Amino acid sequence: MSSPTQHKIHVGVLGATGTVGQRFIQLLDNHPYFHLAALGASESSAGKSYKDAVRRRWKMTTPIPADVAALPVTLCAPEHFASCRVIFSGLDSSVAGDVERAFFTAGFAVFSNARNYRMDPDVPLIVPTVNPDHFDIIPHQRSARSLGRGFIVTNANCSTTGLVVPLKALQDAFGPIDSMFVHTLQAISGAGYPGIASLDICDNVVPYISGEEDKLEIEPCKILGSLSPAKSDHVFTTTRISATCNRVNVVDGHLENVSLSFVNRPPPSLDAIARALSAYTCEATQLGVPSAPLHPIEVTDEEDRPQPRLDRERGKGMTVTVGRIRKDPVLDVRFSLLSHNTILGAAGSSLMNAEIAFKKGLLA
Ligand SMILES: NC(=O)C1=CN([C@@H]2O[C@H](COP(=O)(O)OP(=O)(O)OC[C@H]3O[C@@H](n4cnc5c(N)ncnc54)[C@H](OP(=O)(O)O)[C@@H]3O)[C@@H](O)[C@H]2O)C=CC1
Numbered sequence: 053m054s055s056p057t058q059h060k061i062h063v064g065v066l067g068a069t070g071t072v073g074q075r076f077i078q079l080l081d082n083h084p085y086f087h088l089a090a091l092g093a094s095e096s097s098a099g100k101s102y103k104d105a106v107r108r109r110w111k112m113t114t115p116i117p118a119d120v121a122a123l124p125v126t127l128c129a130p131e132h133f134a135s136c137r138v139i140f141s142g143l144d145s146s147v148a149g150d151v152e153r154a155f156f157t158a159g160f161a162v163f164s165n166a167r168n169y170r171m172d173p174d175v176p177l178i179v180p181t182v183n184p185d186h187f188d189i190i191p192h193q194r195s196a197r198s199l200g201r202g203f204i205v206t207n208a209n210c211s212t213t214g215l216v217v218p219l220k221a222l223q224d225a226f227g228p229i230d231s232m233f234v235h236t237l238q239a240i241s242g243a244g245y246p247g248i249a250s251l252d253i254c255d256n257v258v259p260y261i262s263g264e265e266d267k268l269e270i271e272p273c274k275i276l277g278s279l280s281p282a283k284s285d286h287v288f289t290t291t292r293i294s295a296t297c298n299r300v301n302v303v304d305g306h307l308e309n310v311s312l313s314f315v316n317r318p319p320p321s322l323d324a325i326a327r328a329l330s331a332y333t334c335e336a337t338q339l340g341v342p343s344a345p346l347h348p349i350e351v352t353d354e355e356d357r358p359q360p361r362l363d364r365e366r367g368k369g370m371t372v373t374v375g376r377i378r379k380d381p382v383l384d385v386r387f388s389l390l391s392h393n394t395i396l397g398a399a400g401s402s403l404m405n406a407e408i409a410f411k412k413g414l415l416a
């Protein structure tokens with residue numbers, strides 16, 4: 053008699069020992085579609101059991117699943133992942149470019165968290181509760197790169213991810229966004245492990261995160277844009293974004309303070325904005341994929357929310373919380389948002405993207 057795991061799609065995780073990799077392992081435990089079959093990391097981890105490779109480094113609040121603890125960690129080469137159809141990548145960007153290319157050219161479906169391919173014209177940058185329609189570029193990617201069954205889908209920078217969910221709801225309801233200021237307060241886990249030194253972040257705020265502001269000023273324009281009529285390129289929105297990024301002494305959860313103005317005049321009322329955010333639904337929820345939140349956005353009217361510790365677990369880390377919606381004296385409206393940076397902002401988005409790809413028949 054066959055066990056249930058034999059009917060599931062076998063998946064591998066690259067960068068399995070890191071912050072995002074550990075989150076993948078937690079989220080894949082008992083997954084209804086996917087069975088975790090292979091793990092990859094650097095030379096310093098390869099050859100060890102997973103449990104030994106992450107000794108004193110496992111930072112999830114749930115134990116390592118027993119079957120995963122015993123799995124061997126290998127180097128990140130396609131031959132070690134032969135039983136897998138899907139590859140989730142939590143690789144450091146210094147190596148992700150070459151390694152991920154080796155996998156998608158070898159016929160694997162690659163779902164990457166790294167920044168390397170995000171801005172390539174034939175690579176979709178998908179936040180699963182925002183733009184899963186961008187999967188339609190995969191046939192073009194496959195033919196342009198002669199990939200056969202392989203492809204690569206990226207998910208966004210973690211601050212971009214939290215931001216674009218309410219922006220999508222507002223854009224759908226009220227038309228294009230003209231300009232925006234966003235100030236982030238980003239959690240320590242965003243810097244990976246060991247990340248920022250404790251003497252730099254305890255009792256402190258660091259008003260600089262390398263490369264982050266540039267990503268936050270361009271990635272939303274790709275995600276909130278559309279595919280060209282031939283579905284062979286991306287048409288970006290023309291929203292002007294000014295971003296300022298700060299690292300704060302919080303473990304998980306990125307808080308962002310946003311001020312924006314719409315193209316259309318007069319701007320919507322604050323009540324209409326709150327209603328549009330609360331009413332937002334997405335294709336992932338309609339498809340009923342396992343990781344989709346019932347509510348992609350929850351609006352709070354408590355004047356001191358959202359807060360990272362209190363709101364990051366909403367929707368099992370897949371929901372964005374929006375609060376403090378009020379008039380902006382310079383632009384049209386301002387609000388605060390909170391999203392979980394390693395769930396919706398990283399591994400959770402990759403996983404939901406793969407679930408959507410499965411429903412769309414792309415993993416056959
Ligand atoms: N943390 C977050 O909130 C987010 C992270 N990202 C992106 O996700 C990726 C992973 O980030 P994060 O988990 O935070 O980083 P970590 O530094 O915590 O983990 C990096 C992982 O990459 C592996 N690695 C490093 N060098 C090599 C190599 N030469 N060959 C093979 N594997 C290697 C490490 O393995 P080993 O342990 O063996 O060294 C480890 O598993 C990055 O590209 C990051 O930019 C994206 C969105 C959010």
Ligand SMILES: N[C@@H](CC(=O)OP(=O)(O)O)C(=O)O
Nearest residue numbers: 165166167209210238242243
């Ligand atoms: N830079 C983000 C996390 C990250 O790694 O983003 P990216 O994948 O865009 O480099 C943070 O520090 O919170």
